[in-house]
Amino acid sequence: MHVCGMLMVLCVGSFSSTRADLPLVDQLMTDYWDWRISSSPEFASFVGIHDYDDQLDSMTLAEYEHRLAKSHEFLDRVTSILDVNMTLSHADEVNLRILKEEVLTYIDGYPYMGFLLPLSYSEGVHVDFERLVTWMVFETAEDYEKLLGRLDLLPQQLVEVEALMREGVARGVVQHAITMKGVGESLGRFVVETAEESPLWSTFTSFPDGFTEEQIQSLQERARNVITSKVSPAFETLKNYVTQEYVTRPDIAVTSLPDGIQRYDQLLKFHTSTNLGVADIHQLGLDEVTRIEGEMAKVIEELGYDLSVPEFSAMIRNDSNFYLNDADEMMAYFERLSYEVIPPELSKVFVNLPETELQLVARPSPDGTAAFYLTGSYDGSRPGIFYVNTYFYDKQPTYEIMTLSLHEGNPGHHLQGSHSLESSSMPFFRRVMEDRNYYQAPSRFPMNTGFLEGWGLYSESLGFDLGLFGDPYDRYGHYSFEIFRACRLVVDTGIHALGWTRQEAVDFMTQHSALSLKNIENEVDRYITQPGQAVAYKVGQLTISNLRARAAAELGEAFDVRKFHDLVLDSAGPLVLLEEEVNAWIAAGGGK
Ligand SMILES: *[C@@H]1O[C@H](CO)[C@@H](O)[C@H](O)[C@H]1NC(C)=O
Numbered sequence: 001m002h003v004c005g006m007l008m009v010l011c012v013g014s015f016s017s018t019r020a021d022l023p024l025v026d027q028l029m030t031d032y033w034d035w036r037i038s039s040s041p042e043f044a045s046f047v048g049i050h051d052y053d054d055q056l057d058s059m060t061l062a063e064y065e066h067r068l069a070k071s072h073e074f075l076d077r078v079t080s081i082l083d084v085n086m087t088l089s090h091a092d093e094v095n096l097r098i099l100k101e102e103v104l105t106y107i108d109g110y111p112y113m114g115f116l117l118p119l120s121y122s123e124g125v126h127v128d129f130e131r132l133v134t135w136m137v138f139e140t141a142e143d144y145e146k147l148l149g150r151l152d153l154l155p156q157q158l159v160e161v162e163a164l165m166r167e168g169v170a171r172g173v174v175q176h177a178i179t180m181k182g183v184g185e186s187l188g189r190f191v192v193e194t195a196e197e198s199p200l201w202s203t204f205t206s207f208p209d210g211f212t213e214e215q216i217q218s219l220q221e222r223a224r225n226v227i228t229s230k231v232s233p234a235f236e237t238l239k240n241y242v243t244q245e246y247v248t249r250p251d252i253a254v255t256s257l258p259d260g261i262q263r264y265d266q267l268l269k270f271h272t273s274t275n276l277g278v279a280d281i282h283q284l285g286l287d288e289v290t291r292i293e294g295e296m297a298k299v300i301e302e303l304g305y306d307l308s309v310p311e312f313s314a315m316i317r318n319d320s321n322f323y324l325n326d327a328d329e330m331m332a333y334f335e336r337l338s339y340e341v342i343p344p345e346l347s348k349v350f351v352n353l354p355e356t357e358l359q360l361v362a363r364p365s366p367d368g369t370a371a372f373y374l375t376g377s378y379d380g381s382r383p384g385i386f387y388v389n390t391y392f393y394d395k396q397p398t399y400e401i402m403t404l405s406l407h408e409g410n411p412g413h414h415l416q417g418s419h420s421l422e423s424s425s426m427p428f429f430r431r432v433m434e435d436r437n438y439y440q441a442p443s444r445f446p447m448n449t450g451f452l453e454g455w456g457l458y459s460e461s462l463g464f465d466l467g468l469f470g471d472p473y474d475r476y477g478h479y480s481f482e483i484f485r486a487c488r489l490v491v492d493t494g495i496h497a498l499g500w501t502r503q504e505a506v507d508f509m510t511q512h513s514a515l516s517l518k519n520i521e522n523e524v525d526r527y528i529t530q531p532g533q534a535v536a537y538k539v540g541q542l543t544i545s546n547l548r549a550r551a552a553a554e555l556g557e558a559f560d561v562r563k564f565h566d567l568v569l570d571s572a573g574p575l576v577l578l579e580e581e582v583n584a585w586i587a588a589g590g591g592k
């Protein structure tokens with residue numbers, strides 16, 4: 001099972017951008033956000049803004065070039081304010097510098113043209129359109145009209161996807177066969193004789209109350225038409241291209257593409273938002289694996305066993321005492337930790353606890369994800385939701401649950417996400433992460449994985465500060481999660497820059513983590529498909545914990561961890577900026 005990341009979905013309603021009296025900085029932030037949303041209608045739907053639900057993202061080279069030009073335009077506006085206004089408030093200055101990083105990320109990544117790789121087993125039109133439909137609302141006839149509008153535009157988008165892939169082949173920017181596994185069959189699901197066989201039909205099978213029979217029949221008739229006469233043939237064309245013509249690369253390493261190591265360096269920079277290079281990251285991973293293994297050995301000794309780490313892991317993994325009897329018992333276990341055990345301890349290390357409620361929801365699903373978090377809505381109508389996959393109650397050992405809870409709920413994703421959501425000083429573009437189109441990296445706007453997942457992983461270690469790891473088995477579970485993130489540093493750099501084979505990567509993970517072979521293979525294929533992404537978690541956590549250690553050492557008596565955390569949460573964004581903020585805070589004596 002995976003320790004899943006967060007899925008951020010915010011409902012922020014509509015915006016009005018025509019406020020002539022806005023101060024310069026606010027106007028810039030508003031213009032930027034309005035442009036991002038209106039030029040990416042699929043992102044808008046994801047965020048919960050439904051004004052563009054009848055449109056699709058344009059996926060032409062011209063569009064990506066246009067984004068480059070707009071990025072330069074916003075960069076000019078940011079720098080002109082930063083250069084001229086010497087009386088900027090601190091909040092404005094931070095927001096401007098983050099906006100500057102935001103557009104510079106696009107500009108610096110653009111030459112690598114990640115958008116030429118639009119299909120993989122985990123992303124692309126064959127999975128994304130169905131996801132997109134789940135972000136839409138279906139209450140009125142107009143809502144259904146919007147979906148019909150999108151279906152009508154879909155064939156054109158498929159043509160654009162093929163054109164991008166052809167451009168990629170011409171430039172030598174192509175996927176490996178592992179990344180393309182199953183894509184042909186997945187595209188084939190949309191090639192149908194009758195609309196009812198299409199995965200796109202389901203939205204037209206049930207309608208809210210109040211629709212007349214006539215309305216329903218008319219909508220269904222038009223859906224049938226567009227699905228069979230336009231969408232299905234377009235998918236067939238793309239499928240034929242993918243299965244018969246597309247040329248994959250022979251080498252799993254992303255450095256085998258043009259610009260080799262620069263491309264991978266840019267990907268690492270994109271995902272970690274630091275300047276750490278391949279060698280640094282690889283060594284950091286090896287050091288962390290050794291350190292964490294030492295901690296695991298100590299726990300084994302404390303428990304009185306004379307076993308190696310792999311032997312002990314195998315023993316407890318197969319001990320029925322660590323498994324719950326049914327889904328209800330599993331939920332009760334999670335609820336007790338998140339509602340009763342963790343909250344009373346939080347004020348030990350936090351000054352301002354966010355108000356957004358945390359709700360645990362059982363979500364039984366065979367998809368392999370242990371748990372994930374969904375941010376609360378901007379208007380407060382929906383709490384933050386921590387989804388627990390109860391389907392696997394018999395595969396989820398209890399000694400991992402404390403760590404999972406710290407990561408997804410409090411003080412992890414829920415506390416951090418709610419802090420941003422409730423912040424009065426963060427502009428919209430800082431509050432919402434575009435959790436889609438990973439393949440475009442490094443040629444896209446930032447996802448701040450280093451900060452967001454770094455905080456999640458750092459929060460796991462806060463279990464020590466909060467006094468929650470008294471049970472040695474919980475502590476062992478914590479380390480087994482941590483070592484698996486440390487392995488990623490070694491394996492990702494191994495695959496992409498040090499000539500490792502897939503088998504070598506699998507072997508390393510098998511030797512040093514407690515994951516099952518199936519999960520390890522999935523993990524390694526994910527690293528091949530999204531170079532550098534999985535590295536961000538550990539790098540982010542280490543950045544935060546190293547900054548904390550340095551602040552504590554330099555400030556001595558004056559160091560207050562609660563104020564430190566407040567500063568970190570206010571500095572959500574690129575890790576380089578967080579570092580600057582902490583440095584300035586130390587220099588100023590660690591106050592506020
Ligand atoms: C400079 O920024 C501050 C706020 O950060 C604002 O109040 C002030 O009006 C700005 N000055 C100019 C000349 O734009």
Ligand SMILES: *[C@@H]1O[C@H](CO)[C@@H](O)[C@H](O)[C@H]1NC(C)=O
Nearest residue numbers: 314315316317318319320516
């Ligand atoms: C777990 O233990 C049971 C009973 O001792 C055994 O039958 C089973 O094969 C073991 N499973 C694993 C994965 O080791």
